[in-house]
Amino acid sequence: MKKILFALIFSSQFLIAQTEIVPEKKTQRAFAKIDFLSIEMPDLKELNMGFTGIHYNLMLNDWSYAGLGIYGAVTGTRGGFFTLGVNAGIKKYFGKDFYVDTGFHFGGGGGAAAPDGGGAFILPHFNLGYNFNKFSVNSGWSYVNFFDGGLIKGHQVNLGLEIPLDYDYANYEISENEYDFTALKKSDWNINSKRISLLFHVNNLKIKGNTQGINNGKTIRLAGFELASYLSKNWFAFLKVDGAFDGIKAGFMDVFLGGGYHLSFNKNNTNILAKFGAGAAGGGGIDTQGGFLIYPDISIEQKIFGDIYIAINKGYIMSLNSHFYTSSYGVGLKYYIDRNGIKADKKYASGKFKGFEVITKHDIYFNAKRDTGIEQNMHQISLQINFDLNKNIYVAGQTSFANFGNAGAYGEGIVGFGARTNPILKNKIILFSQALAGAAGGGGISTGQGLILKPSAGFHYVLNNALSFRAAGGYIKAKGGELSNPFLNFGIKYHLSFLKMN
Structure with a gap:
């Protein structure tokens, strides 16, 4: 009898422990935005450049946000003009549905033989908006200035459409942990996938x-x-x-x-x-x-x-x-x-948390070779996204656009794999190496028909559960072009994990 009682107590405690160890489901408030502005070009005989952007912003609290955005030309004569940048702003409601949105976008890019200089630009705005529950619209003043030797600058009206796009997540450190269906069914993850x-x-x-x-x-x-x-x-x-x-x-x-x-x-x-x-x-x-x-x-x-x-x-x-x-x-x-949910069309036996990283960084290319034969340092703003295959191997995608160094039209789109160590030095430092390849060109940079190889190595320093400082060095080589030089970069990594059903 004592053995049976002991077995029952042990089993119940084990089941309770299994339920308790399922990671907490957290929710990040966020929104996507599409906006449009008509930019007056320096040559007044030229048509305005219609500039449209796609953004994704995270709400940092009830009134401020930060995120990323990419712009592209859609009207005028500058097809192929693209930029990448970071957003930050304040969104404050007055009344139930009306709000004020003020903030700025800083980025880099250019193209289409436009007078974009090095590519660096700022785009502050001040908008009034109205919330329709499922979406909101806003409009107001904005100002664009390609300030690193560019000639594109001026005031304009902007129009925007925003859609709430919240997401669920768990802390990054539990990535690769796996839980059976029974434990997940008793947790907050018992929702539609x-x-x-x-x-x-x-x-x-x-x-x-x-x-x-x-x-x-x-x-x-x-x-x-x-x-x-x-x-x-x-x-x-x-x-x-x-x-x-x-x-x-x-x-x-x-x-x-x-x-x-x-x-x-x-x-x-x-x-x-x-x-x-x-x-x-x-x-x-x-x-x-x-x-x-x-x-x-x-x-x-x-x-x-x-x-x-x-x-x-x-x-x-x-x-x-x-x-x-x-x-x-x-x-x-x-x-x-x-x-992020166990209710799906397919039947699953378990779920595993997978790591996901978003990295915003600044690249410095030393003595980047131009088509003219000139060598000059080039800077660019870069976005990299990593998806963990396991604790130590990840697949990566990266896009970058020049923002200083007289190469505003230069851009990259590359993919590849990386490997990292387990955390060392009191779990604060992670070493990594990666090899990426893909397309690059524009801005007079000598990349031939566009194929580049870009190996690098560096480290992460963990700041908290969500953020790390990241720095790396490497080498870029253009196949068929003269670009062949070392580079350094540094930036911030945002990391989380999501539940993937198995």
Whole structure:
């Protein structure tokens, strides 16, 4: 009898312990924003440049926010003009639905032979907004100034649309911890899961039309990624970013935002996806006029193993007046994830917390070689996103734009893998190395047709549960160009983990 009683007590304590160790589900308030402003160009005979941005901001408290944003030209004559930057601001309500939003954006970029100088610019704003519950709109004054030798500056009215996009997460240090379905069912994670997919692909654009001069008939080869978030079982929204690495002079890139429909058959082993997107593209000597393009596409995917599929796509990328018109086709690998909830269409036995990192940093390229043969230091603002494969190996994607050093149109889009040590020195220091490769060009930097290799190594210093200081050094080499030099970078890493169902 005593043995039975002891076994029951031990079992109950074990079950309680299992329930208690499931990490706390935290929620970060956040919002996405799309804005538009019409920028007056230095040459008054030139059409205004329509500048549209996509931002994601985290609420730091009830009244302040910070985040990241990317801008691209969509009207005027500067198609291919892109920037990347950081946001910070104050959002204060007066009354129930009206609010004041004041803040600034600092970034770097340029393109399309524009007078952007080194690429560094500021964009402060003061807006009034109204909240419609599911979304909000705002408008007001803004000022843009490409202050590092650029000539683009002036005041303008801006318009914005904001959508709440909160997310659930857990602390980063519990990443790779796995919990069975029974324990998760008794926790705060017993909610509907959210599906996302990440596609890494190589795409080809066959240029058509005699408006493209020497590029007519050429094939642009691009590498990039596509992130999709499912709104329901079949409907999804996506963000697609590509950069050219072969076929034309380096510098062409595109950014598309859109939606699509997903149809599965063959016991969910085969998918057909129809997509439509709109966005900005240009650079590399390609004339996209104002830069606004549309992107209809159809893809077929076949399961390889687990949640990994091979994807083949066929579509078109074109301007509304068909001045720029291309056939698009490509191939890639796609990874599907059901996250942050145990209620899903598929049956799962457990869930594992996976690490996710967002890094904002400043790069310094020493003596970056130009097409003219001149060597000069170049600086750029950079965004890197890491997804942990396990405790020590991660896959990484990075985009960067020049902001000082007279190369404002230069940009990069690269992917690769990295490895890190376990924490050392009282769990404060983590060493890492990584190797990335992809597309780069513009700004007169000698990258040939755009393919670059970029190995580096460095360290993280842990500041708290969410933030670390990061520094690294490495070497960049352009295949087919003269860019071949060392670099240093430093910045801030934001890290968290999310629940992935297994």
